[in-house]
Amino acid sequence: MGGHLLVVDHRQGEARYLIMALLHHREGFGIGEQLEIVPSRQLNLSQMTLGARLDIGQWHSGSASHPYLSYTRDRGGRKLADAFAEVLGASESLDASQETRTLLKAFSDYVENEDLPEETSREKTDALIDYASDQASRGEPMTLEELSELVDEQQPKAFYEHIRNSDYGLAPEIPPDKRTLKAFKRFTGRAAGVSISFDSHLLGAAVEYDEENDRLIIKQVPTGLRKQLRKEE
Structure with missing residues (x-):
C-alpha cells in the first residue's frame, strides 16, 4: 500500500508519545499567483488510512489498567492495524x-x-x-x-x-x-413538579439516597441548573 509514513516523537507535559500515521494525497483546489482556482494535491487528513499513538510511559510501566497503543483508522482498516501492531511487536489488548x-x-x-x-x-x-x-x-x-x-x-x-x-x-x-x-440504567422519577433522572453508576457518588429521611442528596449540580439557580438569587 502506498502513501507517506509520518513518524513523530511528541512530548506533552511529562508524557511522551510515538505517533505514526500513513498519509495519502487527494486532488483538491487552491489559489494561484493570479488569484485563479488551480488544481492542488492535498493531504487527505479527513480519511486517514491509519494512525497509531504509542504511550511510551505506559508501555514501559507494563500497566494493564490503561492501553498504551491506540489507533485511528478508516473503516475496513482492521487488518492493516493488526499488521502494523505486529511490526511494532505491540498489543492492543483492552480491558x-x-x-x-x-x-x-x-x-x-x-x-x-x-x-x-x-x-x-x-x-x-x-x-x-x-x-x-x-x-x-x-x-x-x-x-x-x-x-x-x-x-x-x-x-x-x-x-x-x-x-x-x-x-x-x-x-x-x-x-x-x-x-x-x-448494570447500566437510568433512575427516573417525577412528583409535585419535580422531575429527576440520573445514571445508576452515579448513585453513591454524585448522588446519594438517604433512606432514613427519604431524600436524595445531589453532590454535583449540573452546570445548566446551577446557572439557572444563580439567576434566581
Whole structure:
C-alpha cells in the first residue's frame, strides 16, 4: 500500500508519545499567483488510512489498567492495524469491563453537558445500550463513530467529538462487556413538579439516597441548573 509514513516523537507535559500515521494525497483546489482556482494535491487528513499513538510511559510501566497503543483508522482498516501492531511487536489488548465503564462515563458526561430533556436522554441511552448489546451478542467491538451516529442522528459526530476533545483515552473500537452494560440504567422519577433522572453508576457518588429521611442528596449540580439557580438569587 502506498502513501507517506509520518513518524513523530511528541512530548506533552511529562508524557511522551510515538505517533505514526500513513498519509495519502487527494486532488483538491487552491489559489494561484493570479488569484485563479488551480488544481492542488492535498493531504487527505479527513480519511486517514491509519494512525497509531504509542504511550511510551505506559508501555514501559507494563500497566494493564490503561492501553498504551491506540489507533485511528478508516473503516475496513482492521487488518492493516493488526499488521502494523505486529511490526511494532505491540498489543492492543483492552480491558472490556474498564473500557465499557469509561464509555458509559463519557456518555453520562455528554448527556449532562448537552442538558437534554428527560425523554431525549432516555432515547439516547436506549440507543447506546441496544447497539452495545447487539455488538456483544455478535462478538464484535463497538465503533465510536458508528455509536455517535446512532446516539444523535442530527449531529452524528457530536458524541465522537466529545470523547476525543475530553481525552477519555478510548480506542476507536471497544470490546463491549455484557455485565457492565446490564448494570447500566437510568433512575427516573417525577412528583409535585419535580422531575429527576440520573445514571445508576452515579448513585453513591454524585448522588446519594438517604433512606432514613427519604431524600436524595445531589453532590454535583449540573452546570445548566446551577446557572439557572444563580439567576434566581
